[in-house]
Amino acid sequence: MRKNTNPALTGRGIRRHVAAKRPVPVEPTSSNAGQTANASRGLKDKIAWLAIDDLKPFPQNPRHHPEAQIARLMHSIEQVWTNPILIDETGTILAGHGRWEAAKRLGRTEVPTLTIAGLSAAEKRAVVIADNRLPEQAVWDFDVLRGHFTELIQVDFDVELTGFSTGEIDLLLDGKPAPVTADPVDDLTGFNLDGPAISRSGDCWELGRHRLVCGDALKSTAYAVLLKGELAQMLVADPPFNVRISGHAMGRGKVRHREFKMASGEMSEEAFTRPRILWAWRSLLSSVTLARMRFTGIRGS
DSSP: OOOOOOOGGGOOHHHHOOOOOOOOOOOOOOOHHHHHHHHEEEOOSSSSEEEGGBBOTTTTSOOOOOHHHHHHHHHHHHHOOOSSSOOTTTTBBEOOOHHHHHHTOOOOOOOOEEESOOHHHHHHHHHHHHHHHGGGGGOOOOHHHHHHHHHHHHHHHHHGGTTOOOOHHHHHTTSSOOOOOOOGGGOOTTTOOOOOOOOTTOOOOEETTTEEEOOOTHHHHHHHHHHTTTBBSSSOOOOOSSOSSTTTOOTTTSSSOOOOOOSSOOHHHHHHHHHHHHHHHHHHTTTTTOOOOOEEEEEEO
């Protein structure tokens, strides 16, 4: 006779055997049938990897994913996939449209999915909305978050895997700036700041990988000296407004800026808006493209 060991019937140091019993079939009652129906409703207990082409987006999904978010999702998925895509029995996506799109762009053929079954059409619609809306109501503890980023940076971790951009993290960490320490380079003691200017029009200063030109912003030759045949990626400019510095740009009063050499309140409206000024701006903008930026700025003489 075959025997099985039943742990529930064994004591410490004692091994007992009980005869295996043939299971007796039980006819389902109305109560059992109700429990079976409830058991088929809700999340499945296993994550399934399905072909990415077998999934389909929810019709009229109200949530749209900008390109910047898709790029971050792609970067995250390349490292590790942490959150499966929620689908119904037909393969329709209820949550995870952004991850699905990111995976397609990465050339993935399969994606992890979790199926939720037994929902009505109205319940599915509510899940699609709630999955996006409810997380928006959470709030950050910025002091704690700042500590996490500080530790990640100390171990040279790719902090953009958190979904925050480097700029956002910099702003967060600068929220409570550390005590400012004096930099010897900033110590101008002994320098005569009222002396004659050293730079002359046409001078190009090499500042590491940056270049700074002293020139006339109205002349294309200044940009030729600055860019050396390259094109800029970004333009940050402070155009003149034909307004005097004195009485308008005072700061906190500690530093007194000199008047601009041109368009500092001395020009008439006709002279300020003459075609030469407009041509200069067109010339400046034509120097900007999506090429790699290699300069910091240009200053008028």
